[in-house]
Amino acid sequence: MAVDEYGIPASGTVADCNQAPLLMEDLEAEAFLADKAYEANELLDMLKEADIAAVIPPVKSRKEQ
Known part of the structure; x- marks a missing residue:
């Protein structure tokens, strides 16, 4: 899920690693926190x-590592 600095969900909440790049378009963030399922070279x-x-x-x- 993509959230703003207050933890409010942004549009397009998807829990699939393959969809993460779509959520990242135009995203301004300092860090991306995720579990092992999102540990993919492309991302x-x-x-x-x-x-x-x-x-x-x-x-x-x-x-x-």
């Missing part, structure tokens, strides 16, 4: 490019 690259800190625990299979 991590998108966060890095947008200069948003990824606060996502790595999955055990990730070579570089």
Whole structure:
């Protein structure tokens, strides 16, 4: 779910990792907090490019933790 600085849900709340990039369009944030299900290269690259800190625990299979 995408929320504003007060914790109020933004439009387009979707709990699927594949939909996260759509929620991120035009999103201004300092950090992205999520569980292991969101630890995907595409999303991590998108966060890095947008200069948003990824606060996502790595999955055990990730070579570089």
